[in-house]
Amino acid sequence: MPIPAHQQRAEPAARSGRAGPGLPALLLSLPAALFALITWQVVSGGPLVGLDEDVSRALVHPDRLSEVLADLGNVQVALPVLAAALGCVALRTRGGRRWLPVAAATLLMALVPALIVPLKELTDRPGTPAVPPGTGYYPSGHTATAAVAYGSAALLLLPRLVSPLARRALTGICAALVLGASYGLVRRGYHWPLDVVASWCLCAVLLSSLWLYLRSTTGTAPDRSRA
Numbered sequence: 001m002p003i004p005a006h007q008q009r010a011e012p013a014a015r016s017g018r019a020g021p022g023l024p025a026l027l028l029s030l031p032a033a034l035f036a037l038i039t040w041q042v043v044s045g046g047p048l049v050g051l052d053e054d055v056s057r058a059l060v061h062p063d064r065l066s067e068v069l070a071d072l073g074n075v076q077v078a079l080p081v082l083a084a085a086l087g088c089v090a091l092r093t094r095g096g097r098r099w100l101p102v103a104a105a106t107l108l109m110a111l112v113p114a115l116i117v118p119l120k121e122l123t124d125r126p127g128t129p130a131v132p133p134g135t136g137y138y139p140s141g142h143t144a145t146a147a148v149a150y151g152s153a154a155l156l157l158l159p160r161l162v163s164p165l166a167r168r169a170l171t172g173i174c175a176a177l178v179l180g181a182s183y184g185l186v187r188r189g190y191h192w193p194l195d196v197v198a199s200w201c202l203c204a205v206l207l208s209s210l211w212l213y214l215r216s217t218t219g220t221a222p223d224r225s226r227a
Helices: 005-019 022-044 047-059 064-073 075-092 099-123 141-160 164-188 193-218
Strands: none
Touching (some): 022 099, 022 193, 064 075, 064 164, 075 099, 099 141, 099 193, 141 193
16 A cells, blocks of 8 residues: 655654754764763873874974964954854844853853863873973863854854855854864964864864754754844
């Protein structure tokens, strides 16, 4: 007996709904596990630390470009970008829940120092030979600031862009800013590579959480209420 068309259309949706929980679990658990592994290696002085130091020695070459790129992770640079995105969303989103995305992204940004500072104190990792003697370099706060600020801005603005080209351009720009800051921090010698990679992992969990929250509260369709 042939299956009615409406049932055929419903079956893929049902399969998609059943598979849905797997993606959030992967987005959250995989980077969290990698962060835990890196942290364990840093604290215990495992083999990854030796490899990390070798990579750092090969990459460190302080120059003006690396300094400029590292500055992309400064709060004076990253936070105004996020603030501009928050203002755009607040002004162009209608309805009683217009402030939910803004509040969520703001809270996420506030979590960065709340998480990074205690981790720095607990791990107490010394810096590279290119910086003055001291500890508290793991994980990289500048990398986390850049990743959360630029990443949150992209997540807020992407659903409001209709053009695929504009969406790709925004994603590419935000990714370039994060990668540029990360490279500059390592190249200048401000951080070991593992400091930066650990911040990527931590921020992947934070940004995935924000993405899932935005999907659940505002959906993913572009905002067509723009003037």
